[in-house]
Amino acid sequence: MRSRALQHFPRVQFAPAVLRRSLPARISYPARTMSSTTQLRSLNYDNINPHVKAAKYAVRGELAVKAEAIRREIEQDPSSHPFDHVIFANIGNPQQLDQKPITFFRQVLSLVQYPDLLQESNAEVVKQLYPEDALERAKWLLKSVKSVGAYSHSQGAPPLRDSVAKYIEQRDGHPADPESIYLTTGASSGVNTLLHVIASSPNTGVMIPIPQYPLYTATLALLDAKPVEYFLEEHAQWSTNCDDLYTVIEKAQSDGTDVRCICVINPGNPTGASLPYKSIEDIIKFAAEKKLVIMADEVYQTNVFVGEFVSFKKVLRDLQKKEAGKYDNVELVSFHSTSKGMVGECGQRGGYFELVGFDPKVVQEIYKFVSISLCPPVNGQCLVELMVNPPKEGEPSYDLYKKEYDDIYNGLKTRAYALHKAFGEMEGVESQDPQGAMYMFPTIKFPQGVVAAAEKLGKKPDEFYCMELLKATGVCVVPGSGFGQVDGTWHFRTTFLAPGTDWIGRIVEFHKKFLDTYRN
């Protein structure tokens, strides 16, 4: 999941075939493929599933298509633009932006893909390429899954879930049950599963933060359920105002909405905010009082720069200890992923969710639902295991692992603060302190001239700004309107994944010229 502009990225073409101007020469059926004879076919735009049409996945907008077009133009003619490459800061896709994978993880995955390397006859050669602990781990994983080519249990291979449970226990200081853990195809498929089970009618409401990652609104649209929006408080580091949650739910309920769940993204996407202990406690108390499932999207749990990450599970268990009986029926599901953190393995599609406090009969339905998709990719399951159980001090791979991990962490942090500083120097731009995740979501106050110029082009000011930024600098970011924002305010989301900080300088320079041009 995450960094959800990510379906658009360099090297590839964004639009489906039908949107292209030309097809490869060998295709001899263009007339059929390109014509729109809706009345002659079974399916046309007017008679397909209206909920599919209603789903918006805003990050794949005009801007990402333009960025890819520019990339291809530069490929053809390096002098075609005033910059030599596009910076895809619109998507949280670290390895696309040259982040190197953690060596130990890839060594082990390489071995589980080709178990012949572990045969005695290859031992002498193989030990020149792989450290001992990678060989041991690969053997253990292969024992656990038999083959990465065999279907696993629908919830994921049990020994791998044991490792996840141990990780959660160590993280939270509270026990975790491997049987309540479900390995997934990235976190997105887990979110999809839970929302499927929750959405019982068009009247079902699910509270979502604004701004949000559009997976939530898109999935609710597909399921014909209602997003119930609560706004994060930008001026207070994008925090969650708990009093406001009560106001929002009471309003929705008085409108007849059956509110059943609250989604929280912590650390935040697109905001980068990191929730303090007290806020999490307040949200749990709110959910307990209002009988809501808590969906805690915690995929950025290791991307925290200020203080420490606290999980919803930990705070819930703390509360249950403090006030026996009072919070026993709180239903919590927490999502994690191999795509983010210092792992950054988006393309491997690994993840998990943990269920806490769910009704056993509901759990059975969740299990049945996931079993229809058979099982998550077993290679990705192995990567989840590696993520939650990395090399330990004293083991052969520890030093390299630690160095790679720290370098990625420090690189992200350095660039986050560099961006923050740059935003601070830009007229009319304000950004909250970087706290976590992979994103900044600064606000921009536009002079009237910008608003007018945008209007002439039929664009919102933030869309106009981002497009001009892209054309002038090659830096691709996403307008705030793709995530939701308070009416009349404008933002953009940028990752801080791109290497170096030159591109940040380019943003500053563009901004000044842009404002000068449109000041009045």
Added chain:
Amino acid sequence: MRSRALQHFPRVQFAPAVLRRSLPARISYPARTMSSTTQLRSLNYDNINPHVKAAKYAVRGELAVKAEAIRREIEQDPSSHPFDHVIFANIGNPQQLDQKPITFFRQVLSLVQYPDLLQESNAEVVKQLYPEDALERAKWLLKSVKSVGAYSHSQGAPPLRDSVAKYIEQRDGHPADPESIYLTTGASSGVNTLLHVIASSPNTGVMIPIPQYPLYTATLALLDAKPVEYFLEEHAQWSTNCDDLYTVIEKAQSDGTDVRCICVINPGNPTGASLPYKSIEDIIKFAAEKKLVIMADEVYQTNVFVGEFVSFKKVLRDLQKKEAGKYDNVELVSFHSTSKGMVGECGQRGGYFELVGFDPKVVQEIYKFVSISLCPPVNGQCLVELMVNPPKEGEPSYDLYKKEYDDIYNGLKTRAYALHKAFGEMEGVESQDPQGAMYMFPTIKFPQGVVAAAEKLGKKPDEFYCMELLKATGVCVVPGSGFGQVDGTWHFRTTFLAPGTDWIGRIVEFHKKFLDTYRN
């Protein structure tokens, strides 16, 4: 997709945590987890999504749970049963049943997972482990996807789709458009995508064969759409009677159902039937006349023992050539997978679908839908490329590839015929000639004594038979009721994946004793 009992398999526990008798000792919250306080929670069985509850995934029934329980009993006490291991013939999961993966495929995947192996400094060592063509292919794949850890284009990496298009062209003798190809997370996710777009209201009808693979009925239940059943003709090698299709659709339409699609599984699951050219032509003509999307589930396209596989795409293009204009608007989607064939890499979750003749605006919605899930696993995408573009004659890996491929093919064929022969010797059992896929679906006529004995236990006769077979021999198969069958007839589905043929002898022996016991 496929072999869809597969969520249950050895080594793992089938039931979700709540169904277990005991939890691991370290879990300190059993009371909460186990209690059923439905009225205190947000979610209970009565208020969750009714369509999730309605979905049936029958292959994960009582029988698979029992098989796993027996497996664990034998693990604890090898003398606990009159056999030394369970044969999981209920699931099409070849590598779980010791089928070795194709070496070349795994060599390449191993290299793309650990690109450091391709560095010049490792060349001398690496060439002792990998053939030259595996190294070259890995380099090309890495150039094409940048990293298996990076999100790809939502449709899958373009160069990999080019390879799929070439495969289809060579297979069919007609061009294929890489832009109409969508790489998927196994074939199941493709089926899910298409049914999502088609299912526009509770009145939408989708024609499905009976018997069928239960993915179809489960997904239609989730989408609240109507399965419109057409029965395959067992006595004629499980063929499709085209006249019958007209009768079925006219009946459904007269009942007010808006029939929009016909699903065909060829080669068949669970039947093992392989459709002749003429039948495919008739089905296309039927779909053209009735304006139906054709969903052609062709994941067993290389598992064909009699004649040659013919794709729907080929026959459609042939028809379009023969009668210009007449079939131009036929909408066809064909599914393929890395899970079956001689590849058998179920756990890697690779697959693709090809769209033909769809309305461009509908294609845009399909594209948006798949982009919400970001992208299929990139490792699985690479495997799709390897499947469609295996080593060629003269290349270093060709001989080994050919040998491995042929050995798997011949092993399957030998066991299919051995099973067929055995069924022919069993009283009251009849099976159609093995033609393809990985399954046989014999029918059994039970004497009245069996029916009565089953009834006493509250079971259907086929369920009773399969359970007794499992308990007596350790062979686990799936009762026909999980797939659908003509009322009053009884079947079971068995794979012919398990190595050796001893287990077939055990079935024959059991059958005789069973009938003798219950003859009257």
